[in-house]
Amino acid sequence: MRRTLSLLIGLLAASSCLSSAARADDTLSFPVLVPLTGFLSLEGTSQRNGAVLALKQTPAGIAIASEVVDTGTSPEAAVTALERAAGRGTVGAVAASMLGTQMLAMLPLAGELKLPLVTVSGTASITEQGNPWVFRFFPGDAVTKAAHARYVVEELGKRQPAVIYQTTAYGQSGKAHLDAAFKALGVTPVFEEGVDPAAKDLLPVLTKALAAKPDVLVLHLHSAPTALLLRQAASSGVTLPIVAGSAMHQPSTAALLEPAELKGVCAETAASPISGGTPEVKAFTDAYRAAFGKEPDAFALGQYDGMTMVLEAVKAGARSPDAIRKALSAETFQGLAMTYKSDGKGNMAHSAVIVCYDGASRVPVLAKRYDDPTLAAK
Amino acid sequence: MGERHSPAETVALIAGALALLVYALAFASPYGLRILTVAGVYALATFGFQIVFGLGGALSLAQGAFFGVGAYVTGILGSRFGLGFEVTFPLSMLVPLLLALPVGLAVLRLESHYFALATLGIAQVLHLLAVNLPELTGGSNGLAGVPAAVLFGWAVPRGLPMAGLVWGLVALGGLIGWRLAGGRLGRSLTMLRDDPLAAATLGLDVGRLRLIAFGISALFAGAAGALAVHTQRVVSPEVLEFPVMVSILTIAIVGGRGQMAGAVLGAVLLLHLPEWFRFLERGYLVVYGVALLATVVLAPDGLTGLLDRIAARLFSRRPRASVEAKEPPRPQNSPDGLAVDDLRKSFGGVRAVDGVSLELRPGSITGLIGPNGSGKSTVINLLSGLERPDAGRVRLGGRDVTGTRADRLARAGLARSFQAAVLPNGAGVLEAVAAARLAVDPDARTAEAHARWALDRLGAGDLAGKGCDGLPAALRRRVELARSLVRRPAVLLLDEPAAGLTDGEKAELAALLRELAQEGVAILLVEHDMGFLLPLAGRVLCLDRGRVIYDGPAGGVRRDPAVAAAYLGRAVPA
Numbered sequence: 014m015r016r017t018l019s020l021l022i023g024l025l026a027a028s029s030c031l032s033s034a035a036r037a038d039d040t041l042s043f044p045v046l047v048p049l050t051g052f053l054s055l056e057g058t059s060q061r062n063g064a065v066l067a068l069k070q071t072p073a074g075i076a077i078a079s080e081v082v083d084t085g086t087s088p089e090a091a092v093t094a095l096e097r098a099a100g101r102g103t104v105g106a107v108a109a110s111m112l113g114t115q116m117l118a119m120l121p122l123a124g125e126l127k128l129p130l131v132t133v134s135g136t137a138s139i140t141e142q143g144n145p146w147v148f149r150f151f152p153g154d155a156v157t158k159a160a161h162a163r164y165v166v167e168e169l170g171k172r173q174p175a176v177i178y179q180t181t182a183y184g185q186s187g188k189a190h191l192d193a194a195f196k197a198l199g200v201t202p203v204f205e206e207g208v209d210p211a212a213k214d215l216l217p218v219l220t221k222a223l224a225a226k227p228d229v230l231v232l233h234l235h236s237a238p239t240a241l242l243l244r245q246a247a248s249s250g251v252t253l254p255i256v257a258g259s260a261m262h263q264p265s266t267a268a269l270l271e272p273a274e275l276k277g278v279c280a281e282t283a284a285s286p287i288s289g290g291t292p293e294v295k296a297f298t299d300a301y302r303a304a305f306g307k308e309p310d311a312f313a314l315g316q317y318d319g320m321t322m323v324l325e326a327v328k329a330g331a332r333s334p335d336a337i338r339k340a341l342s343a344e345t346f347q348g349l350a351m352t353y354k355s356d357g358k359g360n361m362a363h364s365a366v367i368v369c370y371d372g373a374s375r376v377p378v379l380a381k382r383y384d385d386p387t388l389a390a391k
Numbered sequence: 392m393g394e395r396h397s398p399a400e401t402v403a404l405i406a407g408a409l410a411l412l413v414y415a416l417a418f419a420s421p422y423g424l425r426i427l428t429v430a431g432v433y434a435l436a437t438f439g440f441q442i443v444f445g446l447g448g449a450l451s452l453a454q455g456a457f458f459g460v461g462a463y464v465t466g467i468l469g470s471r472f473g474l475g476f477e478v479t480f481p482l483s484m485l486v487p488l489l490l491a492l493p494v495g496l497a498v499l500r501l502e503s504h505y506f507a508l509a510t511l512g513i514a515q516v517l518h519l520l521a522v523n524l525p526e527l528t529g530g531s532n533g534l535a536g537v538p539a540a541v542l543f544g545w546a547v548p549r550g551l552p553m554a555g556l557v558w559g560l561v562a563l564g565g566l567i568g569w570r571l572a573g574g575r576l577g578r579s580l581t582m583l584r585d586d587p588l589a590a591a592t593l594g595l596d597v598g599r600l601r602l603i604a605f606g607i608s609a610l611f612a613g614a615a616g617a618l619a620v621h622t623q624r625v626v627s628p629e630v631l632e633f634p635v636m637v638s639i640l641t642i643a644i645v646g647g648r649g650q651m652a653g654a655v656l657g658a659v660l661l662l663h664l665p666e667w668f669r670f671l672e673r674g675y676l677v678v679y680g681v682a683l684l685a686t687v688v689l690a691p692d693g694l695t696g697l698l699d700r701i702a703a704r705l706f707s708r709r710p711r712a713s714v715e716a717k718e719p720p721r722p723q724n725s726p727d728g729l730a731v732d733d734l735r736k737s738f739g740g741v742r743a744v745d746g747v748s749l750e751l752r753p754g755s756i757t758g759l760i761g762p763n764g765s766g767k768s769t770v771i772n773l774l775s776g777l778e779r780p781d782a783g784r785v786r787l788g789g790r791d792v793t794g795t796r797a798d799r800l801a802r803a804g805l806a807r808s809f810q811a812a813v814l815p816n817g818a819g820v821l822e823a824v825a826a827a828r829l830a831v832d833p834d835a836r837t838a839e840a841h842a843r844w845a846l847d848r849l850g851a852g853d854l855a856g857k858g859c860d861g862l863p864a865a866l867r868r869r870v871e872l873a874r875s876l877v878r879r880p881a882v883l884l885l886d887e888p889a890a891g892l893t894d895g896e897k898a899e900l901a902a903l904l905r906e907l908a909q910e911g912v913a914i915l916l917v918e919h920d921m922g923f924l925l926p927l928a929g930r931v932l933c934l935d936r937g938r939v940i941y942d943g944p945a946g947g948v949r950r951d952p953a954v955a956a957a958y959l960g961r962a963v964p965a
Contacts, residue, residue: 049672049673050673050676051452054673057734080670081672082669082672082675083669083672083673083675084414086629087634088533088623088625088627088629089429089623089629090620092425092622092623092624093422093425093426093429094669096425097422097666099421099670100420100421100422113532114531114532114533114625114627114628114629117533117535117625117627118530118535118623118624118625118627120534120535121536121624121625122549122624125549136532138532142535142536175921180522180523180531181531182530182531182532182533182627183531184531185522185525185530185531185532186531186532207522208522238541248443308953
């Protein structure tokens with residue numbers, strides 16, 4: 014029995030030691046805890062790549078360590094990953110999941126551990142918890158959905174939108190903000206329905222939406238459902254303009270469709286690095302392609318900007334999580350996608366863009382930029 | 392059957408428990424303690440699943456849903472109303488139970504795969520409700536800011552205190568589960584898992600037992616859900632999603648089906664396994680899958696089964712302590728026996744039983760013969776409640792019992808055997824016979840004492856310590872007969888009990904049946920062996936295509952031309 018006991022304790026202790034191998038020097042650790050598997054794997058991989066690329070470009074003289082951990086899509090896995098990361102040396106900041114429910118679960122522990130979470134999650138409520146350790150480098154729904162609604166109403170002149178959204182945290186949060194933005198613009202959607210991300214046929218909801226006689230389709234769906242609905246709309250001969258959520262701007266979403274199926278489709282997003290821009294954005298896009306063999310999207314760019322701002326803070330002398338938090342809270346940072354500045358709640362990004370596809374290419378062009386942080390229509 | 396471990400296995404399990412304790416107290420990092428805590432949560436949820444699925448054989452895919460309901464009850468009451476653990480925890484168990492009872496009444500009589508689908512549907516409905524009732528549940532975002540478990544004013548901190556709370560409840564839950572599994576309930580559930588029809592004919596109320604198991608499983612799941620929320624401090628629809636259910640199912644299978652120790656072993660292994668390979672980024676899933684597959688291949692009966700095998704190889708299994716025989720009380724036999732009038736049953740266009748009438752008086756032996764397919768077994772199925780008659784009346788002990796359920800007939804004093812002896816795989820002979828008393832005896836120990844009496848009476852007492860697997864056909868028949876005998880029935884229906892017996896064994900069986908008849912038991916004997924049957928039976932009925940073609944003294948059956956034409960081949964001249 015003594016031998017069995019020793020063996021079992023040894024096995025468990027070894028696993029614990031493996032996870033908590035503390036570093037003796039002053040190396041700061043920047044764990045990347047993002048969803049690499051599950052329904053958000055495409056977006057999560059972009060987030061990962063953006064963080065990893067930024068950490069690869071750490072300014073000289075700064076010693077850092079990093080580990081990528083898949084959080085899947087469950088809050089429990091995200092919290093466990095954060096606890097694991099906290100036990101591995103001095104953590105400077107965490108590139109944290111873009112999945113809202115995972116962020117909500119990680120926030121209390123981040124508060125207890127006093128670790129800054131740098132994320133591109135769009136879920137509004139993560140910065141409404143009064144937690145000073147969260148920093149969002151992607152415009153929240155209040156910004157993007159206001160841009161979404163304003164483009165529909167002010168630029169396209171449509172006043173009878175049909176809204177199809179996802180029944181996830183992302184979808185419900187976006188839908189609530191779309192409702193508010195349309196209301197502020199004096200518009201009431203003629204149709205609103207949520208769809209499960211696992212739905213394999215969106216023709217029924219599309220048919221119902223069209224039966225309500227809309228003049229525009231407004232989508233707020235994840236990547237794969239966006240592609241499915243657009244394909245089914247194209248094959249059904251739908252000619253209405255479609256303005257989709259940020260998932261549509263992702264090259265990985267566009268890759269699921271033929272260019273012709275994208276004709277007349279627009280999307281809101283924080284940025285579209287493949288659409289070109291400054292030489293710095295082009296350099297980022299080239300470096301991203303070289304490192305990962307993929308096209309970057311706004312999530313990758315947002316996370317890249319976030320981690321770059323963290324590293325800039327370290328370069329400026331911040332050597333503890335609290336010092337990094339203070340820098341993120343107080344400083345203004347000129348990133349590649351936009352200028353970032355905390356609103357006091359951790360919302361760093363206040364700009365959104367609308368990109369549109371011409372039907373000939375999978376690369377969208379910038380149609381409209383909204384820089385006003387108080388986007389609500391007059 | 393139930394949960395019983397050899398001394399060597401017990402030592403290994405105690406060593407494991409001590410190892411976990413030492414590890415938690417002396418070695419575990421906060422991260423290690425969190426994994427241990429989550430493993431405890433899943434072990435608790437799996438205890439319930441072991442009862443409903445492992446023991447009862449009902450593949451309830453609602454276990455994850457009950458887990459989620461418990462989580463939401465704690466989340467809502469804790470975050471919105473500020474209630475403490477002493478209130479939220481019991482309510483998190485009660486609400487899933489209150490949900491399980493009406494749901495169980497509706498779905499528990501469904502066949503296995505329909506039952507699984509129905510319970511999966513429950514989870515889907517609850518998930519939709521959680522997503523679409525944002526005012527109550529927080530919608531897809533869920534509810535953040537669930538407080539830590541507050542126990543009588545003390546907020547249990549994360550780390551060791553929380554792990555201690557969870558594992559204290561795991562120990563308590565495991566003890567309760569272990570007692571249930573080894574007791575009357577656990578054995579009854581195992582019986583109905585292995586053969587629901589046989590269980591019903593032994594007097595076990597299949598529906599009631601499954602409902603109890605379903606309810607208990609909901610209690611455990613609710614408790615686990617409540618602890619999960621205190622561990623992660625947020626509740627969202629993910630707790631109602633299928634991966635939670637898959638985790639519980641995998642833990643039960645990998646740990647060892649029906650074993651409480653298996654739930655703990657499975658949970659500890661499966662929660663640690665992916666963490667060991669986290670450094671592989673998304674590649675950990677491949678390694679995790681391979682490791683899981685290897686575990687299933689190396690331990691097809693789960694980790695507890697593997698321990699069993701290792702213990703059997705290293706140590707000779709100590710024989711079970713002998714159980715002292717005790718004669719079960721003899722019920723007051725009714726003077727009426729069993730009376731059947733104009734019984735009819737069709738399957739589609741085939742009339743299997745067509746107007747059969749018969750009477751089994753106490754102390755009589757009645758033979759039932761006929762060619763294969765003539766309806767003999769169907770008559771027995773109708774009389775024992777496994778089939779419902781289309782028409783006709785059946786009276787038992789003077790009461791109309793037409794269409795009554797098998798378990799109720801069994802408890803009213805009717806026992807039967809099957810053409811092919813039905814004995815539970817993996818069970819011991821004593822346990823298999825004792826199962827026939829579970830519906831009437833106060834505890835499993837008394838049932839075993841009564842079982843020993845029945846085996847002794849059949850001259851099979853030396854089989855008591857053996858397993859049912861691998862018993863030769865004749866001994867299996869004897870064990871099955873002991874299961875009927877131990878119930879002290881008023882009416883005994885035997886379907887070809889002499890098949891496969893030697894002449895000597897047949898003679899012993901005949902003597903036993905005569906003894907039983909002398910004690911007042913009414914016996915119906917379906918048999919093809921005329922040499923065995925005719926000297927025993929006072930009266931014989933012969934069926935052909937569901938109809939009685941002969942009903943009279945045993946001595947006249949060989950001379951009856953209709954019987955000769957349909958069954959015997961040639962009439963014996965008078």
